[in-house]
Amino acid sequence: MTLPGVAAGPPKAGYDVVVVGAGVQGLATAYELARSGVTDVAVLDRSWPGGGASGRNGEMIRSAFSSREWSQLFDLSLRRFSELSAELDFNILFSPSGYLVLSTTDDELRRQHLVAAKQAEYGVQSEVLDAAEVRRLVPHANPELARGGIFQRRAGFAHHDAVVWGYLRAAARAGVSVFSGVDVHAVLASGGRVTGVRTDHGDIAADVVVNAAGAYSDDLNLTAGVRLPLVKARLEMLVTEPVKPFLRCAVATPHLLGYCHQTARGEFVGGTELPGHDETDSLNTTYHMLRDMATKWVRLFPDLGGVRILRNWAGTVSQAPDLAPVLGEAPGVSGYHLSIAWVYGFMGAPAAGRLLAESIVTGRVDAVMAPFEARRLIEGRSIAESTLVLTTDGRS
Numbered sequence: 001m002t003l004p005g006v007a008a009g010p011p012k013a014g015y016d017v018v019v020v021g022a023g024v025q026g027l028a029t030a031y032e033l034a035r036s037g038v039t040d041v042a043v044l045d046r047s048w049p050g051g052g053a054s055g056r057n058g059e060m061i062r063s064a065f066s067s068r069e070w071s072q073l074f075d076l077s078l079r080r081f082s083e084l085s086a087e088l089d090f091n092i093l094f095s096p097s098g099y100l101v102l103s104t105t106d107d108e109l110r111r112q113h114l115v116a117a118k119q120a121e122y123g124v125q126s127e128v129l130d131a132a133e134v135r136r137l138v139p140h141a142n143p144e145l146a147r148g149g150i151f152q153r154r155a156g157f158a159h160h161d162a163v164v165w166g167y168l169r170a171a172a173r174a175g176v177s178v179f180s181g182v183d184v185h186a187v188l189a190s191g192g193r194v195t196g197v198r199t200d201h202g203d204i205a206a207d208v209v210v211n212a213a214g215a216y217s218d219d220l221n222l223t224a225g226v227r228l229p230l231v232k233a234r235l236e237m238l239v240t241e242p243v244k245p246f247l248r249c250a251v252a253t254p255h256l257l258g259y260c261h262q263t264a265r266g267e268f269v270g271g272t273e274l275p276g277h278d279e280t281d282s283l284n285t286t287y288h289m290l291r292d293m294a295t296k297w298v299r300l301f302p303d304l305g306g307v308r309i310l311r312n313w314a315g316t317v318s319q320a321p322d323l324a325p326v327l328g329e330a331p332g333v334s335g336y337h338l339s340i341a342w343v344y345g346f347m348g349a350p351a352a353g354r355l356l357a358e359s360i361v362t363g364r365v366d367a368v369m370a371p372f373e374a375r376r377l378i379e380g381r382s383i384a385e386s387t388l389v390l391t392t393d394g395r396s
């Protein structure tokens with residue numbers, strides 16, 4: 001059976017642009033290329049569109065970060081999220097119901113005041129809430145874990161499958177060919193220029209190749225001789241049976257290393273992490289993560305005690321040492337573009353797709369995208385972002 005929007009039959013022998021990976025990053029880039037008039041584009045995926053992290057994430061979206069770089073990139077994305085349903089002619093179920101990052105200690109709250117001042121400087125509006133205000137916003141949260149919080153009112157969450165399908169359908173309508181079941185074995189380059197890709201369906205020529213291969217992007221880079229210090233990281237999430245609405249906004253808790261929201265149908269969706277770094281790429285779930293998630297979420301929302309877990313799952317991403325994405329042309333291989341190392345790549349996709357496509361079409365790199373170039377990792381520069389709810393394992 002062919003999925004709607006996925007091309008039937010094998011790819012051609014050549015395209016203007018080949019995108020590796022039909023996750024949200026690859027599809028957003030392909031859609032934006034087509035919007036700019038570049039339609040001879042093939043998106044190749046060895047599994048199915050959204051089969052990677054794009055269909056497995058927590059769906060959370062915000063732009064209130066501590067660094068100018070993250071705030072500006074993700075603010076462009078957030079603005080795009082609010083217009084995507086209309087633009088793609090597909091309801092992505094974006095809920096701009098707010099995003100609260102809890103603080104549990106006085107020290108965390110004090111730091112959130114500093115971060116909010118910076119966000120105001122970047123033009124990103126946020127509010128620091130005290131314990132009473134947090135109680136009004138999330139009355140079911142355990143007050144012991146909610147000393148305060150930083151709240152971004154226009155952030156929230158969207159349905160991850162709908163975003164993938166929306167981009168897929170719009171890209172296909174605009175002339176992009178999306179193939180599933182095509183495994184890319186290598187990026188081909190000659191004389192410092194990309195020439196195409198080698199696949200299990202034969203070689204495909206292209207003057208431009210985009211690596212949007214998610215957790216496997218580093219493996220692809222190595223075939224092109226591009227060496228970046230990336231590692232794989234594995235995350236898990238769960239969803240419960242539907243319960244009465246009790247949580248309107250998205251909530252992240254750095255103290256518990258967790259993030260969650262409640263869907264319109266009432267399911268509670270939450271993921272947590274444990275200190276330490278899991279570099280395996282198995283999609284099997286583990287008992288210890290299931291226990292960690294269940295324990296932490298019942299601790300934060302005691303009313304969840306006794307609610308049944310419907311499903312839990314795992315997903316993998318790639319990470320740079322500073323946890324920031326890598327966006328732009330690869331050093332040393334002209335025509336080879338990267339949209340990789342995404343730890344918050346769902347929320348970042350609308351901006352990244354637009355800016356990367358623009359840089360491919362015009363050759364100009366937008367100032368918002370420029371800091372995320374790969375060269376920073378080779379030269380040992382990093383983008384310091386302190387509000388990520390992720391285990392850093394001391395690496396950033």
Ligand SMILES: Cc1cc2nc3c(=O)[nH]c(=O)nc-3n(C[C@H](O)[C@H](O)[C@H](O)COP(=O)(O)OP(=O)(O)OC[C@H]3O[C@@H](n4cnc5c(N)ncnc54)[C@H](O)[C@@H]3O)c2cc1C
Nearest residue numbers: 021023025046052053054057058060184214315345346347
């Ligand atoms: C549990 C979990 C929770 C998360 N929560 C959030 C969140 O709340 N908000 C947020 O913004 N982000 C979140 N993320 C991160 C986010 O999901 C990813 O950053 C994002 O989906 C990356 O998108 P992508 O398109 O780069 O990669 P992917 O979606 O992984 O897509 C890559 C695609 O490339 C294909 N591929 C790989 N190698 C090859 C090859 N050699 N040949 C052909 N195809 C290939 C794969 O099959 C895959 O479909 C979470 C991730 C996980 C796992």
